[in-house]
Amino acid sequence: MEKLLDVRNLRTSFFTSDGEVRAVNDVSFHVGAGEVVAIVGESGCGKSVTQMSVVQLVQSPPGRILGGEVIFEGEDLLKYPRKSRKMMSIRGAKIAMIFQEPMTSLNPVLTVGSQLSEVIRTHTGARRKDAWNSGIKALESVGIPDPERRMKSYPFEMSGGMRQRVMIAIAAACNAKLIIADEPTTALDVTTQAQVMELLLSLVKERGTSLIIVTHNLGLVTRYADRIYVMYAGKIVESGTTRDLLTEPKHPYTAGLLRSVPRLDAQKDVDLVPIKGSPPNLAELDWRCAFLPRCRCALEGTCDKLKQPVLAPAGEREHFAACHLLTEVSEND
Amino acid sequence: MTDLSVKNSTPLLQVEGLHMSFPAGSGIASKKHAVVRAVDNVSFTIEEGKTFGLVGESGCGKTTVGKCILRVYRATGGKIFYMGTDITGLPDKQFNSFRREIQLIFQDPYGSLDPRQSVYSILKEAIVCDGKRHSKEQIRARVNELLGLVELAPAMSGRYPHEMSGGQRQRLGIARALACEPKLVVCDEPVSALDVSIQAQIINLFKELQKKLGLTYLFIAHDLAVVRHIADTIGVMYLGHLVEVMDAEKLYTSPVHPYTRALLSAVPITDYDVERSRRREVLQGEVPSPINAPSGCPFHPRCKYATDVCRQTMPELRDMGDGHFSACHHPCTGAALQQEQTAQG
Amino acid sequence: MANKAKRRRPEALNVFFGRGILVKLCVGILAAFFVISIFGSWLTPYEPTAIDTSNTLQGPSLAHPFGTDALGRDVMSRLISGAQVSLLTSVLSGTLAAIIGITIGLIAGYFGGVINTVIMRLVDMVLSIPALVFAMVIAFILGGGVPSIVVAIGFTLIPTYVRMVNGLVAGLRENDYIVAAQIIGQKNRRILFKHLFPNCFPSLIVLYTMNLGTAIMMEATLSYLGIGIKAPQATWGNMVSEGYDYLLLNPWLCFVPGVMVILVVIAFNVVGDGLRDSLDPRLRGKL
Numbered sequence: 001m002e003k004l005l006d007v008r009n010l011r012t013s014f015f016t017s018d019g020e021v022r023a024v025n026d027v028s029f030h031v032g033a034g035e036v037v038a039i040v041g042e043s044g045c046g047k048s049v050t051q052m053s054v055v056q057l058v059q060s061p062p063g064r065i066l067g068g069e070v071i072f073e074g075e076d077l078l079k080y081p082r083k084s085r086k087m088m089s090i091r092g093a094k095i096a097m098i099f100q101e102p103m104t105s106l107n108p109v110l111t112v113g114s115q116l117s118e119v120i121r122t123h124t125g126a127r128r129k130d131a132w133n134s135g136i137k138a139l140e141s142v143g144i145p146d147p148e149r150r151m152k153s154y155p156f157e158m159s160g161g162m163r164q165r166v167m168i169a170i171a172a173a174c175n176a177k178l179i180i181a182d183e184p185t186t187a188l189d190v191t192t193q194a195q196v197m198e199l200l201l202s203l204v205k206e207r208g209t210s211l212i213i214v215t216h217n218l219g220l221v222t223r224y225a226d227r228i229y230v231m232y233a234g235k236i237v238e239s240g241t242t243r244d245l246l247t248e249p250k251h252p253y254t255a256g257l258l259r260s261v262p263r264l265d266a267q268k269d270v271d272l273v274p275i276k277g278s279p280p281n282l283a284e285l286d287w288r289c290a291f292l293p294r295c296r297c298a299l300e301g302t303c304d305k306l307k308q309p310v311l312a313p314a315g316e317r318e319h320f321a322a323c324h325l326l327t328e329v330s331e332n333d
Numbered sequence: 334m335t336d337l338s339v340k341n342s343t344p345l346l347q348v349e350g351l352h353m354s355f356p357a358g359s360g361i362a363s364k365k366h367a368v369v370r371a372v373d374n375v376s377f378t379i380e381e382g383k384t385f386g387l388v389g390e391s392g393c394g395k396t397t398v399g400k401c402i403l404r405v406y407r408a409t410g411g412k413i414f415y416m417g418t419d420i421t422g423l424p425d426k427q428f429n430s431f432r433r434e435i436q437l438i439f440q441d442p443y444g445s446l447d448p449r450q451s452v453y454s455i456l457k458e459a460i461v462c463d464g465k466r467h468s469k470e471q472i473r474a475r476v477n478e479l480l481g482l483v484e485l486a487p488a489m490s491g492r493y494p495h496e497m498s499g500g501q502r503q504r505l506g507i508a509r510a511l512a513c514e515p516k517l518v519v520c521d522e523p524v525s526a527l528d529v530s531i532q533a534q535i536i537n538l539f540k541e542l543q544k545k546l547g548l549t550y551l552f553i554a555h556d557l558a559v560v561r562h563i564a565d566t567i568g569v570m571y572l573g574h575l576v577e578v579m580d581a582e583k584l585y586t587s588p589v590h591p592y593t594r595a596l597l598s599a600v601p602i603t604d605y606d607v608e609r610s611r612r613r614e615v616l617q618g619e620v621p622s623p624i625n626a627p628s629g630c631p632f633h634p635r636c637k638y639a640t641d642v643c644r645q646t647m648p649e650l651r652d653m654g655d656g657h658f659s660a661c662h663h664p665c666t667g668a669a670l671q672q673e674q675t676a677q678g
Numbered sequence: 679m680a681n682k683a684k685r686r687r688p689e690a691l692n693v694f695f696g697r698g699i700l701v702k703l704c705v706g707i708l709a710a711f712f713v714i715s716i717f718g719s720w721l722t723p724y725e726p727t728a729i730d731t732s733n734t735l736q737g738p739s740l741a742h743p744f745g746t747d748a749l750g751r752d753v754m755s756r757l758i759s760g761a762q763v764s765l766l767t768s769v770l771s772g773t774l775a776a777i778i779g780i781t782i783g784l785i786a787g788y789f790g791g792v793i794n795t796v797i798m799r800l801v802d803m804v805l806s807i808p809a810l811v812f813a814m815v816i817a818f819i820l821g822g823g824v825p826s827i828v829v830a831i832g833f834t835l836i837p838t839y840v841r842m843v844n845g846l847v848a849g850l851r852e853n854d855y856i857v858a859a860q861i862i863g864q865k866n867r868r869i870l871f872k873h874l875f876p877n878c879f880p881s882l883i884v885l886y887t888m889n890l891g892t893a894i895m896m897e898a899t900l901s902y903l904g905i906g907i908k909a910p911q912a913t914w915g916n917m918v919s920e921g922y923d924y925l926l927l928n929p930w931l932c933f934v935p936g937v938m939v940i941l942v943v944i945a946f947n948v949v950g951d952g953l954r955d956s957l958d959p960r961l962r963g964k965l
């Protein structure tokens with residue numbers, strides 16, 4: 001598959017009073033055309049910052065992209081300054097973004113229609129009237145009833161699901177090549193969640209748009225993703241196709257996450273196996289494996305003596321995991 | 334000693350036809366215009382030592398039910414029996430004797446802790462609020478005991494909420510509730526604000542505490558998988574109504590209300606093979622505003638089985654046998670269910 | 679309050695003084711002024727009301743470090759004597775207003791409903807009268823002298839506290855920890871003073887220090903208008919207003935007491951900010 005987005009060795013840090021926080025520490029991932037990729041991790045693992053770095057929207061200061069490449073359609077986006085015309089034209093148009101709380105990405109004092117048609121005008125150069133009409137069409141295409149009336153309403157007059165649809169409509173109207181959805185359904189109800197996800201997926205199917213889902217929700221990922229990257233403490237610890245990663249997780253963290261989530265269809269008396277401790281503070285990481293303090297499988301004398309593990313092949317079909325148990329132990333055997 | 338036999342037969346909590354209406358809009362001009370019926374004719378019982386799960390989407394009234402039981406809101410109708418006593422009509426003075434026996438665990442552990450109090454001071458406050466005299470040593474011992482119950486180190490007692498992780502804060506919230514020696518604990522979305530890897534820790538803690546202390550839970554959450562895991566009986570709410578009540582085991586296997594079925598279908602299962610072979614049913618439309626709730630069955634505008642009956646009359650909760658109740662004119666049972674399954678295959 | 683905090687959290691004091699030289703300096707200034715105002719009558723080099731017509735409007739000299747005024751009175755002696763009245767009236771009236779205003783505000787904010795509406799409308803009524811006019815009326819009714827000035831200024835400051843506390847409490851009341859306190863069976867009175875008051879404290883300390891400045895100014899105006907402290911007794915306020923007439927002839931007369939007022943107000947503000955931060959456990963870790 002052709003790579004639409006290829007991120008290589010991306011590093012982003014925040015410089016705070018507590019010192020350097022390596023939110024994104026040497027992260028590489030890629031997204032093919034028409035592919036649905038999920039970045040999974042808990043709060044503070046750097047999954048959102050990674051995506052913000054891709055479009056150079058990391059707040060600076062304190063954040064700074066320190067290195068790496070973000071190759072989108074064959075061009076390294078990091079070569080362009082964040083406020084350059086090139087980045088402006090890519091952000092929001094070729095790469096659309098959908099956030100957890102759509103209220104913050106829509107201007108509360110402007111009507112939905114004026115915001116929608118403005119985006120269409122800037123990215124397609126259409127006339128005011130045409131842009132308004134394509135706005136109506138866009139709203140219709142995302143299943144918003146009575147789109148003419150909705151164009152004239154304000155964001156606060158809409159429900160959360162409806163606002164998220166507007167964001168998707170904007171992405172669709174601009175013919176986005178890639179949609180980055182950061183926790184797109186976390187603030188929504190279960191049934192609305194399904195509606196919004198199906199809508200995003202139909203965009204992928206019909207137009208060949210690529211989709212990055214950034215989430216902590218394993219269920220969402222199981223249902224919709226083609227490939228998964230699992231992030232922990234600023235690094236990708238495991239990656240692979242959804243099937244491989246979920247059926248044969250190779251990193252203890254991935255396996256632990258799967259065991260700690262209650263399953264709707266499980267036997268009632270099956271106990272959950274939690275991961276002990278809590279996610280680490282990124283400012284207090286040491287040189288060893290970041291998951292070590294919480295790992296059930298850590299080998300004494302191996303894991304606590306070695307530097308942070310790097311991604312290594314862990315199976316067929318591009319399955320990688322960063323764990324000493326995979327590399328060191330199997331070599332010794 | 335005759336009391337004992339009575340105690341065994343009366344459930345710990347019995348909610349009968351609970352109503353809670355709020356005036357819609359505020360100010361003098363709009364007074365007595367519309368009312369929002371946040372909770373409409375809700376009835377259920379919880380036996381001592383059991384867990385009743387209340388699920389539903391936001392705005393369905395599940396939190397309001399909890400707050401009525403806790404008397405944060407005064408119910409506008411219906412009765413709440415706690416150990417056989419109707420607590421809805423009790424004057425505040427008399428309710429105080431039950432006050433501490435019904436406790437609440439909050440969704441947002443940080444917001445429920447006073448940022449200016451240390452762990453010790455938070456727990457001490459909850460201990461001494463019973464109005465009895467406590468010596469310093471007694472308080473110290475009790476604080477340590479409580480911290481032990483929720484698996485926090487005694488050294489934590491000098492910390493402040495902002496110095497703790499989300500999971501630790503929720504443990505502290507649980508310890509505060511336990512300090513009151515409650516019988517009934519209302520858990521309002523107690524894990525939804527926590528990290529995935531922490532949720533399981535807290536869920537397991539709830540189960541352990543129930544075993545150790547014989548607690549009874551009213552577990553309110555939107556996450557069906559979590560509720561099913563912890564609850565014995567589950568009630569599904571929609572727009573202020575209880576639409577289905579059943580054994581937790583049955584939630585996945587044999588729900589009969591179309592809303593419950595749609596809700597289940599919307600929740601992914603974290604197993605690749607199972608999930609990818611499931612039939613996805615996406616419910617159309619959104620939950621209507623409770624200010625102008627639909628006539629008849631509240632679910633009819635989104636229901637694919639809806640008929641004229643549904644548009645006109647509100648279905649009652651009917652016994653489907655085996656402690657399974659459903660409020661639907663066209664429950665998906667027997668023939669209807671088989672038809673659907675063959676259509677699926 | 680400060681004493682209690684010290685006992686419970688010894689580190690609060692360290693943080694307070696660890697904030698740097700400015701806080702120490704300002705605590706020093708306030709301490710010095712309080713010592714001066716208490717022992718003032720022994721410290722004055724001259725009798726503050728002694729008129730010396732042969733030495734009027736003199737500049738600073740060894741005999742008169744801050745010069746003399748139009749009647750030949752020693753400015754330094756009058757400053758020391760005035761410190762007593764000015765600090766006393768401002769601190770007393772500020773504290774009086776704070777105690778009454780905060781209590782009313784807490785009750786109005788916490789219980790809401792009719793009590794809140796009635797109290798807030800009363801406050802609006804008081805606020806609609808210009809503060810100075812209000813103070814003048816009270817001072818006039820009570821007659822002159824320090825106690826009546828304290829009451830007059832104190833009363834005009836009460837609504838500012840009620841307003842602020844009421845607003846803060848209305849916001850804080852929605853917090854889950856207030857609900858939590860109710861559910862564990864905490865008494866209303868304890869919720870008010872254990873949870874709501876400490877969480878209002880940061881904003882209140884700022885208002886309190888601001889009000890001290892206002893009180894000094896108001897005392898000056900009242901004295902200038904002749905309703906306040908009677909003429910021969912020096913206060914910083916009436917020294918400024920008297921000196922104003924000779925601004926071009928001898929600017930010292932106006933500047934020196936003016937600078938004193940500014941110094942005290944700034945010192946109160948810095949100490950207030952320091953207290954606010956050191957009493958907040960969330961800010962204590964950071965300097």
